[in-house]
Amino acid sequence: MIDADKLExxxxxxxxxVSCSSSGSRRTNKAGGLGNASVGGxxxxxxxxxxxxxxxxxxxxxxxxxxCEYCPNRRSADVRRASLTPDEICELVINFYRRNYIEGLxxxxxxxxxxxxxxxxxxxxxxxxxxxxxxxGYIHMKGIPHADGALVMKAAKLADRxxxxxxxxxxxxxxxxxxxKTKESLLLxxxxxxxxxxxxxQNNVRRGKVLPAGQTTQMIIGASPExxxxxxxxxxxxxxxxxxxxxYYSSYIPVVQSSKLPANGAGLLREHRLYQADWLIRxxxxxxxxxxxxxxxxxxxxDPKCAWALRNxxxxxxxxxxxxxxxxxxxxxxxxxxxxxxxEARKFSKLDFDNLAKxxxxxxxxxxxxxxxxxFCGTDSLAQVKxxxxxxxxxxxxxxxxxxSEPSTxxxxxxxxx
Amino acid sequence: xxxxxxxxxxxxxxxxxxxxxxxxxxxxxxxxxxxxxxxSQVIRTVYDEEKCERVRKGIARYDKDAEDDVxxxxxxxxxxxxxxxxxxxxxxxxxxxxxxxxxxxPEVIEFNDILYKVTGEAHRLKGLLRFMxxxxxxxxxxxxxxxxxxxxxxxxxxxxxxxxxxxxxxxKRKIAGMYxxxxxxxxxxxxxxxxxxxxxxxxxxLWKKYYLAVNIEERPHEKQMKRSMPVRYWKFLPEKNxxx
Numbered sequence: 001m002i003d004a005d006k007l008e009x010x011x012x013x014x015x016x017x018v019s020c021s022s023s024g025s026r027r028t029n030k031a032g033g034l035g036n037a038s039v040g041g042x043x044x045x046x047x048x049x050x051x052x053x054x055x056x057x058x059x060x061x062x063x064x065x066x067x068c069e070y071c072p073n074r075r076s077a078d079v080r081r082a083s084l085t086p087d088e089i090c091e092l093v094i095n096f097y098r099r100n101y102i103e104g105l106x107x108x109x110x111x112x113x114x115x116x117x118x119x120x121x122x123x124x125x126x127x128x129x130x131x132x133x134x135x136x137g138y139i140h141m142k143g144i145p146h147a148d149g150a151l152v153m154k155a156a157k158l159a160d161r162x163x164x165x166x167x168x169x170x171x172x173x174x175x176x177x178x179x180x181k182t183k184e185s186l187l188l189x190x191x192x193x194x195x196x197x198x199x200x201x202q203n204n205v206r207r208g209k210v211l212p213a214g215q216t217t218q219m220i221i222g223a224s225p226e227x228x229x230x231x232x233x234x235x236x237x238x239x240x241x242x243x244x245x246x247x248y249y250s251s252y253i254p255v256v257q258s259s260k261l262p263a264n265g266a267g268l269l270r271e272h273r274l275y276q277a278d279w280l281i282r283x284x285x286x287x288x289x290x291x292x293x294x295x296x297x298x299x300x301x302x303d304p305k306c307a308w309a310l311r312n313x314x315x316x317x318x319x320x321x322x323x324x325x326x327x328x329x330x331x332x333x334x335x336x337x338x339x340x341x342x343x344e345a346r347k348f349s350k351l352d353f354d355n356l357a358k359x360x361x362x363x364x365x366x367x368x369x370x371x372x373x374x375x376f377c378g379t380d381s382l383a384q385v386k387x388x389x390x391x392x393x394x395x396x397x398x399x400x401x402x403x404x405s406e407p408s409t410x411x412x413x414x415x416x417x418x
Numbered sequence: 419x420x421x422x423x424x425x426x427x428x429x430x431x432x433x434x435x436x437x438x439x440x441x442x443x444x445x446x447x448x449x450x451x452x453x454x455x456x457x458s459q460v461i462r463t464v465y466d467e468e469k470c471e472r473v474r475k476g477i478a479r480y481d482k483d484a485e486d487d488v489x490x491x492x493x494x495x496x497x498x499x500x501x502x503x504x505x506x507x508x509x510x511x512x513x514x515x516x517x518x519x520x521x522x523x524p525e526v527i528e529f530n531d532i533l534y535k536v537t538g539e540a541h542r543l544k545g546l547l548r549f550m551x552x553x554x555x556x557x558x559x560x561x562x563x564x565x566x567x568x569x570x571x572x573x574x575x576x577x578x579x580x581x582x583x584x585x586x587x588x589x590k591r592k593i594a595g596m597y598x599x600x601x602x603x604x605x606x607x608x609x610x611x612x613x614x615x616x617x618x619x620x621x622x623x624l625w626k627k628y629y630l631a632v633n634i635e636e637r638p639h640e641k642q643m644k645r646s647m648p649v650r651y652w653k654f655l656p657e658k659n660x661x662x
Contacts, residue, residue: 001620004627011631029580036578043646044545045657047633050642054545057632095621098557098582099549100575253636268637345521355522 002088009082013062013073014108017165017218018248022054022103022138024213025160035097035104035137037160037213042103055106055140056096060084060122064110068167068178069258070223073110077256083112086125090133097137104138104160105129111144119147123155130158138213143193145185152189153210156196161213161245164190166238169231173224176260190215194242214245221274222252222266229294232277236288239281249274273298280304283336284329306332306389309369310382316369317376321350332389333365353377365389419455420444422463424500428492429465431500435507436469437461446504449497477507481516487533493566494532502528539563540570546651547571549584550622551615557584558612561654568595572602585610622656629657 023041043052061083062073072079089107096102107125111118122141129135141155143164156162164186168174171183196210217238221231235247251271254263277298280286284305291304299307309316309332318327320342328339338361345351345359352372356363368378368385379385422438424430426448438444445452454460477484484507491503506529510517520526549557557579568588572595575584580599587594587610594607652658 001617002624004624007624008627008631011628015632015634029577032581034579034581038544040541042541042545045629045655046643046647047629048640048643049634049637050639050646051634052646053629053632056628092624095617096625098579099551099621099625100545100547100559101625103545253634265636341521344519348520349522351522358524358527359522 002084002092005080006082006084007058007092009080010059010062010084011057013110014057014059014106016072016250016253017057017106017108017142018250019140019163019216019218019246020052020054020057020106021216021246022140024245025138027136027138027160027212029136030134033134033136034094035135037104037136037138044100044102054103055138056093056102056104057106058084058089058092058108060089060107060109060118060125061112062110063112065113066111066178066180068181069260070177070220070252070256072255074256086121086128089125090129090135093129093137094133094135097135102137104140106140106142108142109144115144115146116148116151119144119151119155123151123158126155126158140213143189145181145189147189149189149192152193153196156193156210157208159211161216162193162211163216163218165218166234167219168224169219169221169226169234170224173226177223190217190242197243215242216244216246216248218248218250220252221249221271223261227295228270228274228277228297229288229292231274232281232288232292233294235278236281247278249278269300270298273300273304277304285326286330301390303332305330306365310386310389313382313385317371317378318369319374320356320370320372321346323370331366331369333362333369338362419458421452421454421458421460422446423450423452423460424448424463425465427465428489429470430463431492431503432470432473433466434463434500435473435504436466437463438504439508439511446500447497448500473507476511480510480514481518483518484510484516487518487529490536491529491532493570494536495564495566496532496535499532502532505529536565536567539565540567543567543571543651544574546647546655547575547586548654548656550612551618553613553615555583555615557582558587558610559585559654560587560589560610561651562590563588564650566591566593568593569604571595572597572604576602626657626660630660 021041022037023039025037026039027037029036041054043054045053047053062079063081063083064073064075067075093105097104107122109118109122122144126139126141129139139159140161140163141159143152143162145164166186167178167181174181174183193211193215197214200209219231238244238247249271251266251268252262253265254261277291280291281288290308292298298304302310309330318331325339325343328334328342329336341359342351342361345355350373353363353375356372368388379388420438420441422434422444424434424446431446434446438446474485477488488503488507491499505525509523509525517523517526543561543563547559547561549559552558568586571586575586576597583597583599585594585596587607592606592608593604595602595604
């Protein structure tokens with residue numbers, strides 16, 4: 001059985017990876033097998049930092065040949081080192097899974113020996129889980145930059161999701177802080193995986209699909225000087241060109257002392273605003289240019305949708321009973337679920353403010369931007385609207401970690417969040 | 419006013435719906451302790467196959483999902499569940515079309531609220547249920563849900579753990595679902611005695627260790643943890659029952 005100290009070391013090394021979702025895959029159980037995947041994802045526990053535990057998130061090894069400035073496991077750091085064998089990992093996954101502690105495995109690793117060797121051992125682990133232990137639960141694998149393409153494709157046929165972390169929002173910062181990783185070593189494998197996924201899609205491949213839950217990535221915010229506009233531009237390009245399922249942001253925490261790194265953390269509010277903007281791009285039909293100029297930062301005072309609405313007051317108020325869905329989605333305070341409820345309900349009868357309140361549509365912010373049957377309940381003066389939005393948004397900072405949890409009820413599937 | 423009291427089974431409920439349908443004002447409930455008004459007339463509904471079938475067919479005519487939804491609502495711990503389901507069925511029959519998406523109707527709002535509470539808890543417990551391994555290799559999960567959702571979980575775990583034998587035990591309602599590797603049944607189970615396997619404590623300790631290690635201490639947010647994982651579920655979670 002695995003040694004408890006090793007588990008501790010390799011978990012602590014893996015915990016800064018934000019991604020934890022187990023959604024997007026419909027893998028079914030096989031005869032004689034263990035486990036299946038639930039398309040909406042399932043959270044199994046929550047830690048005191050408010051994040052969910054869905055997958056067993058662990059490094060194969062933290063014994064790294066690379067020396068990335070921001071990384072607690074970099075070669076020159078003085079930390080405890082540990083490595084696991086494929087069998088140790090398999091045994092742990094199977095036993096945690098049977099007890100319903102986890103939804104599957106998130107396997108990452110430091111680069112030990114060389115990239116090919118690392119990728120090979122990770123792939124061997126996952127292959128063993130699937131073929132020897134007949135495990136059909138969810139598997140998320142981290143891609144190792146510079147590893148051989150054939151190895152990566154082999155892994156992609158076994159895993160549900162893979163991710164190459166772009167790490168930093170620009171090539172320049174990558175060169176400075178992670179000199180052994182290059183832009184190409186991250187983007188090229190991402191691209192070839194995307195091609196393989198698209199190929200399966202176009203040819204209607206049903207069984208043995210490559211990465212049924214797609215790819216994600218992650219970048220560190222605030223360790224380098226890029227502004228929000230640049231980060232969001234990159235995000236949008238990744239969604240459009242690589243068809244990523246998610247881009248995760250991780251606000252920089254100074255766990256490592258370095259002259260190349262800022263002394264202070266980036267703060268959680270900035271990360272929160274970026275996630276809000278990310279949601280607007282993916283689910284609300286916003287274009288990056290509408291949210292943030294290329295060399296600008298998002299407003300700390302207002303959420304990005306409020307900020308956009310305040311710049312575009314001439315488009316409001318909109319009539320709840322007739323406005324198209326795209327416009328409802330742009331009303332501050334009305335989210336995807338509320339917009340869905342409104343469009344369904346108004347098919348049968350006209351809605352007034354009383355109806356909206358009973359349907360639990362939150363009107364605190366929305367009332368300044370809508371009319372119901374022609375009636376307006378907000379404030380006309382822009383200054384007053386601004387103050388009122390500031391006040392209603394002031395509790396927000398405490399709420400921000402909600403972005404970490406992956407709400408996955410039937411309704412969020414309906415509204416397309418997953 | 420007539421008060422129809424059922425034994426809590428869906429069949430008796432559908433029978434009561436049939437009897438109560440023509441009443442102008444009435445109460446349908448399975449609550450024996452319901453408050454009685456001066457003029458109330460208590461009617462104990464017993465299952466009648468023909469009436470029950472007529473109601474089920476009537477519902478299916480306008481909305482094929484409605485019966486399943488009603489069955490979910492009847493698992494709720496809400497004392498008004500039968501009344502709310504009854505009002506919903508009345509609305510459905512009078513509208514002669516599916517009302518599920520008429521989201522501004524009060525009957526639909528109340529019904530959907532309960533429906534989401536039941537399905538939401540079932541979803542949550544698909545994650546929060548914890549099995550322990552017994553000496554004869556059966557997995558045993560005691561829990562105490564708000565709503566009666568054990569058979570929903572049985573379906574989920576029977577496909578997920580299809581080659582295992584397991585028991586999901588609702589200790590509050592004293593019922594258990596049992597799966598033998600091929601099929602599952604529901605049964606009355608008061609108390610269960612479980613002898614743990616040799617490795618059970620070791621894996622439980624590894625899990626506890628993992629839970630402590632994966633937390634990022636620099637970013638505390640206990641409120642969010644409790645919102646996603648309410649304290650009333652902690653009793654059966656090994657990771658929340660450890661000294662830190």
